[in-house]
Amino acid sequence: MSRRGLKSPLIRTALLTAAGLMALSACGGAEAGPKLELTAALPDEPADGTVLRVGDPATQVALETSGAIDDLDIDIEWANITGGPKTLEAFRADAIDIGSVADIPPLFAHWTGTDVRIVAARETVDPETHPTYELGVAPGADVTSIEDLEGKKIAYSPGQAQGALVLNVLREAGLSQDDVELVEMQSVDDAFSIALGSKQVDVAPLQQALVKTYLAKYERDGATTIESGVRDDAWTLYAPTTVLEDADKAAAIKEYVAAWAEAQLWISEHPDEFAEAFYVDHEGLSPEDAKYVVDAYGQYAVPTSWDDFIARHQVTVDTLVEGQDQEPLDVSTIYDRRFEKAIAAALEGEGSQ
The missing domain is CATH 3.40.190.10 (Periplasmic binding protein-like II)
Known part of the structure; x- marks a missing residue:
């Protein structure tokens, strides 16, 4: 410095x-x-x-x-x-x-x-291997790739980076907003993790700081994460x-x-x-x-x-x-x-x- x-x-x-x-x-x-x-x-x-x-x-x-x-x-x-x-x-x-x-x-x-x-x-430096977000998947939700998002409930925060990420992911997957159910909520603290764990939504963007704690709480119940497939850094x-x-x-x-x-x-x-x-x-x-x-x-x-x-x-x-x-x-x-x-x-x- x-x-x-x-x-x-x-x-x-x-x-x-x-x-x-x-x-x-x-x-x-x-x-x-x-x-x-x-x-x-x-x-x-x-x-x-x-x-x-x-x-x-x-x-x-x-x-x-x-x-x-x-x-x-x-x-x-x-x-x-x-x-x-x-x-x-x-x-x-x-x-x-x-x-x-x-x-x-x-x-x-x-x-x-x-x-x-x-x-x-x-x-x-390397956004493809070091993404800011992963997509958290609720226990029991059948989502293994972004193409599986069709028909799913997705946490959506319009005024935050997570909201834009969701729209970019849908575009990448060849889906429109009509193909999914967007559940509007603010991503504050661990709100998205809680919504996933309680199955209020099927999918939600999670910052890396939340990914590990989310999986620690809910992976035994079937929770997973997948890559978003879009740049988010x-x-x-x-x-x-x-x-x-x-x-x-x-x-x-x-x-x-x-x-x-x-x-x-x-x-x-x-x-x-x-x-x-x-x-x-x-x-x-x-x-x-x-x-x-x-x-x-x-x-x-x-x-x-x-x-x-x-x-x-x-x-x-x-x-x-x-x-x-x-x-x-x-x-x-x-x-x-x-x-x-x-x-x-x-x-x-x-x-x-």
């Missing part, structure tokens, strides 16, 4: 609940910085006293464990928020400035009236445009995305340390399950050109436009490519050291 100066950052952690969002927005609401046009060059440094409110616990843990957090020149207020619905709720409550999610939440923020921009992108950082129009916040985000990019590569290079610090100490998994998860996800890659990433995202957008009746969207318009250059400069500088 590169050194970023010797300022001592103010690091605060906020454990958020829905009831506490407004309280946090009050404590994080410093006076706004100068207005910055979305097409203007990013400032190099924020004004003293600028606090960036970040919902990205995995990167927080990576920065703390690697020691790189001491290199940050910005003041960060950490929020223990993950997932699309909670992040969007926090944006709308003015409780955080930037969040870490898959590629679907920024789309639904846009489609539901919150103007946002994607400021960082991540993928996996896109990950982003995004922020409301109102935040990016604040020159001081934008400068702080420029610093943060560079540190974030380096942290993703550190995670890939130190899987055992990250598994212990994040999945065991922070998330409460057993050491065995933590190792399973980091091995399943594989190594991360941070592209310094977003062209291919955006092209794949457009395919997903078009699937949602067709499958969910969403408004057509040129997805490139919600990427702020000023930060692409900041990330590229950071990683190229790291490689030269």
Whole structure:
């Protein structure tokens, strides 16, 4: 990791609940910085006293464990928020400035009236052998391949990555929504695992962190998982445009995305340390399950050109436009490519050291 100066950052952690969002927005609401046009060059440094409110616990843990957090020149207020619905709720409550999610939440923020921009992108080195999701199959459900989904009840979360995954899987299998029964529910905590175990649904997408625990509970009853057959590794950082129009916040985000990019590569290079610090100490998994998860996800890659990433995202957008009746969207318009250059400069500088 590169050194970023010797300022001592103010690091605060906020454990958020829905009831506490407004309280946090009050404590994080410093006076706004100068207005910055979305097409203007990013400032190099924020004004003293600028606090960036970040919902990205995995990167927080990576920065703390690697020691790189001491290199940050910005003041960060950490929020223990993950997932699309909670992040969007926090944006709308003015409780955080930037969040870490898959590629679907920024789309639904846009489609539901919150103007946002994607400021960082991540993928996996080998997405075919290290998928983010598997399809959990309920005990007794006769599903051994995606072609067997016809006529089945499938858990479906329209505003989350899992929802887009389901539509992509149906397309890959040559099926339409009319060929299955989509059971709408939010994928929060282990809701999908519980729905599978209780046979409310036949199939549900499960993140790797849930696959092992699901099988540990229900495999003896006949539960299984199958591969989805589609790519699902896109990950982003995004922020409301109102935040990016604040020159001081934008400068702080420029610093943060560079540190974030380096942290993703550190995670890939130190899987055992990250598994212990994040999945065991922070998330409460057993050491065995933590190792399973980091091995399943594989190594991360941070592209310094977003062209291919955006092209794949457009395919997903078009699937949602067709499958969910969403408004057509040129997805490139919600990427702020000023930060692409900041990330590229950071990683190229790291490689030269």
